[in-house]
Amino acid sequence: xxxxxxxxxxxxxxxxxxxxxxxxxxxxxxxxxxxxxxxxxxxxxxxxxxxxxxxxxxxxxxxxxxxxxxxxxxxxxxxxxxxxxxxxxxxxxxxxxxxxxxxxxxxxxxxxxxxxxxxxxxxxxxxxxxxxxxxxxxxxxxxxxxxxxxxxxxxxxxxxxxxxxxxxxxxxxxxxxxxxxxxxxxxxxxxxxxxxxxxxxxxxxxxxxxxxxxxxxxxxxxxxxxxxxxxxxxxxxxxxxxxxxxxxxxxxxxxxxxxxxxxxxxxxxxxxxxxxxxxxxxxxxxxxxxxxxxxxxxxxxxxxxxxxxxxxxxxxxxxxxxxxxxxxxxxxxxxxxxxxxxxxxxxxxxxx
Ligand code: NAD
Ligand code: TYD
Numbered sequence: 580x581x582x583x584x585x586x587x588x589x590x591x592x593x594x595x596x597x598x599x600x601x602x603x604x605x606x607x608x609x610x611x612x613x614x615x616x617x618x619x620x621x622x623x624x625x626x627x628x629x630x631x632x633x634x635x636x637x638x639x640x641x642x643x644x645x646x647x648x649x650x651x652x653x654x655x656x657x658x659x660x661x662x663x664x665x666x667x668x669x670x671x672x673x674x675x676x677x678x679x680x681x682x683x684x685x686x687x688x689x690x691x692x693x694x695x696x697x698x699x700x701x702x703x704x705x706x707x708x709x710x711x712x713x714x715x716x717x718x719x720x721x722x723x724x725x726x727x728x729x730x731x732x733x734x735x736x737x738x739x740x741x742x743x744x745x746x747x748x749x750x751x752x753x754x755x756x757x758x759x760x761x762x763x764x765x766x767x768x769x770x771x772x773x774x775x776x777x778x779x780x781x782x783x784x785x786x787x788x789x790x791x792x793x794x795x796x797x798x799x800x801x802x803x804x805x806x807x808x809x810x811x812x813x814x815x816x817x818x819x820x821x822x823x824x825x826x827x828x829x830x831x832x833x834x835x836x837x838x839x840x841x842x843x844x845x846x847x848x849x850x851x852x853x854x855x856x857x858x859x860x861x862x863x864x865x866x867x868x869x870x871x872x873x874x875x876x877x878x879x880x881x882x883x884x885x886x887x888x889x890x891x892x893x894x895x896x897x898x899x900x901x902x903x904x905x906x907x908x909x910x911x912x913x914x915x916x917x918x919x920x921x922x923x924x925x926x927x928x929x930x931x
Contacts, residue, residue, distance in 0.1 A: 582610045584655040589664030591621035593772045597810040603629045610634050612655055616641045619919045625771045642686035652697040659706040662690055668775050670927055672737035673869055683740035691751045707759040708817050709748040714738035718872035726878045727825045734870045758822040765829035765877045769806030770904040774916055782905045783912055785847045785858045790930045795867030797837025800874040804830040805897040808890040815888045829877025830890040846902050
């Protein structure tokens with residue numbers, strides 16, 4: 580029996596590396612081709628444990644390069660695509676929107692075009708799975724949840740670029756019958772997350788006795804999901820989801836930023852054997868993010884009812900695991916924060 584080739588884009592990033600690992604380990608009948616440009620956010624060290632697996636290949640490449648994408652599709656004749664490659668950080672999108680337009684919109688269209696061209700209308704057993712975010716829905720007030728029918732209302736260049744890519748994926752399904760589906764997930768946390776995002780940034784700063792920047796008053800609310808639970812959802816949707824459908828993924832786990840940081844400070848005090856209250860002294864309220872969405876909260880009942888997925892971890896347990904991982908992987912943190920990150924940090928935060 581010939582093996583199925585599956586393309587995973589952005590597999591050297593945070594979520595992508597968990598998805599690649601899961602597919603390589605659980606599906607020996609697939610060959611997983613991880614295509615990644617290795618931007619500041621992509622790191623092959625995230626996949627060291629599986630990079631010699633016989634059913635794994637890495638290809639360095641840019642999804643914005645349409646010729647190269649066609650060549651790769653021709654070479655591997657993919658049965659499926661799981662598309663995670665993106666510029667993913669809201670603050671960077673505010674500073675430099677164009678890269679987000681290029682990778683998130685143009686890059687996605689290049690992949691759609693390559694799939695369309697190479698599959699040539701023979702969509703039997705083919706699948707194009709686009710990974711997106713709940714941020715496309717905009718901001719909630721104090722009540723309600725995002726469902727799959729919530730109107731798109733993105734506010735940051737990041738979320739607008741993801742919204743645009745979602746619309747294009749749907750347009751290719753409607754117009755060309757390309758067998759595509761989408762999922763929109765809430766905020767992820769866990770191992771291998773680049774320390775520009777709230778949780779790993781705070782862990783890293785607490786370790787180094789640096790201020791922990793909280794935007795505005797810390798009242799903004801995010802709905803947090805353990806990254807390995809997202810990877811399971813992606814596996815389930817890839818195999819059992821319906822083409823043309825959208826699935827929301829989230830853990831019903833809303834936290835005000837300030838409450839989350841307070842909890843994290845307590846965990847850090849315990850792990851670092853510091854008197855309780857030490858880490859919380861590092862909390863520093865800083866200028867709010869422009870266009871800062873107040874609240875995200877996902878209703879994932881469609882995914883739970885139709886495909887039987889549910890999150891496996893309580894937040895306290897996931898946070899504890901995450902803190903342990905960062906404390907045990909200081910070398911990884913030092914490597915990823917040593918280069919370009921320093922300039923970014925200095926520009927983004929006027930803190931010492
Ligand atoms: P990440 O920034 O950690 O990783 C992105 C990866 O894409 C990196 O490995 C990077 O090198 C690669 N990449 C960037 N530009 C590329 C290009 N032009 N060509 C090829 N590769 C390129 O992001 P993440 O947090 O792992 O997010 C992955 C996906 O999941 C994104 O599409 C994001 O929008 C979505 N998402 C993220 C979250 C979250 O909380 N992090 C939540 C919901 C959805
Ligand atoms: P982030 O991890 O950047 O994810 P997103 O913007 O995609 O939700 O931020 C999570 C929340 O934490 C968001 O409300 C912004 C806030 N935040 C801070 O308060 N301080 C920080 O240094 C960062 C990076 C984020």
